[in-house]
Amino acid sequence: MDHVITVRELRVRDREKPLVGPVSFGLEHGSTTGLCGPSGAGKSTVLRVLVDLLPAGLTRDGELEVLGRPIAAGKGDADLRAKVVLVPQTPVVFGGSILDNALFGVRHVLRASREDLHARAEQALNEAGLWKEVCDRLDSPAQTLSAGQRQRLCLARALALEPAALLLDEPTSALDERSRDTVEESVAALRGRRTVLIVSHDPAQVDRLCDRKVMLEPPVAVERAVAVAT
Numbered sequence: 001m002d003h004v005i006t007v008r009e010l011r012v013r014d015r016e017k018p019l020v021g022p023v024s025f026g027l028e029h030g031s032t033t034g035l036c037g038p039s040g041a042g043k044s045t046v047l048r049v050l051v052d053l054l055p056a057g058l059t060r061d062g063e064l065e066v067l068g069r070p071i072a073a074g075k076g077d078a079d080l081r082a083k084v085v086l087v088p089q090t091p092v093v094f095g096g097s098i099l100d101n102a103l104f105g106v107r108h109v110l111r112a113s114r115e116d117l118h119a120r121a122e123q124a125l126n127e128a129g130l131w132k133e134v135c136d137r138l139d140s141p142a143q144t145l146s147a148g149q150r151q152r153l154c155l156a157r158a159l160a161l162e163p164a165a166l167l168l169d170e171p172t173s174a175l176d177e178r179s180r181d182t183v184e185e186s187v188a189a190l191r192g193r194r195t196v197l198i199v200s201h202d203p204a205q206v207d208r209l210c211d212r213k214v215m216l217e218p219p220v221a222v223e224r225a226v227a228v229a230t
């Protein structure tokens with residue numbers, strides 16, 4: 001099977017203490033996968049592994065491949081950063097305009113004319129379902145957008161990088177129901193075209209948006225496992 005991301009027997013530890021895993025999964029091209037599990041099971045940590053931004057002090061074992069290429073831990077792979085893009089739970093909106101915000105990121109990896117960058121922003125904002133709402137005010141401060149619009153702006157910023165995989169960490173947890181629906185519509189529209197991994201606490205949301213789900217359970221401490229076995 002042709003996977004954009006493959007994870008095999010991934011484990012994360014804090015020195016000797018197991019924090020996450022083992023977990024194995026593959027993300028097929030164009031699929032939307034839900035990453036689920038109880039609080040503390042390690043969902044956010046798995047996303048950090050996938051963008052190679054594990055907090056200092058934590059180590060990982062197991063294999064990670066992106067587009068068939070093995071990714072070694074902690075090598076600061078700039079190529080990977082543009083291929084696998086994480087949209088955090090709380091939208092990060094900078095002080096500039098809506099256009100500046102959409103292009104933040106892609107500007108650093110793509111040498112292109114102003115017109116081409118503008119076209120890239122339009123395409124990304126369209127794909128994120130925000131274009132119609134902002135096309136006549138691209139130069140307005142991004143801070144003027146509503147919470148749901150901000151989340152879609154962050155989605156557009158990530159899409160402008162044309163990532164091989166998009167990671168969404170609880171994309172609607174900070175939103176009211178109406179904004180949640182608009183963000184969900186945008187995410188649903190990516191199905192089949194983009195490869196998406198969504199962390200969600202909401203089983204109904206996973207059912208609405210995802211083709212499949214990966215369940216993560218907190219690791220069983222070795223001492224406990226031995227105690228139970230004896």
Ligand SMILES: Nc1ncnc2c1ncn2[C@@H]1O[C@H](COP(=O)(O)OP(=O)(O)OP(=O)(O)O)[C@@H](O)[C@H]1O
Binds near residue numbers: 040058
């Ligand atoms: N920097 C760190 N140092 C030590 N332990 C950490 C660190 N970051 C996370 N952990 C631990 O790793 C485990 C997984 O945390 P993580 O935040 O990935 O879980 P989660 O499934 O995303 O939780 P939630 O659903 O509550 O957001 C937890 O036990 C957490 O306390």
